[in-house]
Amino acid sequence: MPPFDSLIGLLDSRSFSTVWFWILQIGAWSVTGRTVLGVPVEIVARARAAHSAGQADTPEALTLLDWLSLTLPRWRLGPREGAIFLGVTSFLLSSGFVLGFNFGLELAQAAFLLALPFWLLFWMRVRLARKLAPMLVAAQEGRAGLADTVGQVARSMAHHRIGVIALSLVSLLVTMVWGMLWIALHPMGF
Structure with missing residues (x-):
């Protein structure tokens, strides 16, 4: 490991060749995949299993x-x-x-490749929330049955989770390929 003369040397702006960038990238996606709109995935899985077993009024669904x-x-x-x-x-x-990508700044490329998928994820979540809100209101007001609501909500959340997993895999793959290409074309970092 090279000696660090200062804090700037420790926080090197070369992103694709540092372990910190990859820890941030993988850590952010692993934390993101644990919830769907703030609801732990275990709760969604239990509610979906209870609905498929025909038990809509179980504690898991509620x-x-x-x-x-x-x-x-x-x-x-x-x-x-x-x-x-x-x-x-x-x-x-x-x-x-x-x-x-126009001026060739590696740190800006890394930040863009990290931020763009999370920007897309944010809009996916807003879209899912807009889809689920009327279902939840209808169930609270008694206009929709509990079994139907739980089934639709759990199904929508499971599909959203599959979309998040696909987005994370594509994001990691694109970032990894671009990072390897950058390192191969710029072995000295510039």
């Missing part, structure tokens, strides 16, 4: 709906907030893309 009633309000995004968030994040992502 626990899923309780978790959703607590976590869904965090994902409400009004038109104004959505437009502001979309504008700011699109500006930041496009700036990172231009700095990284």
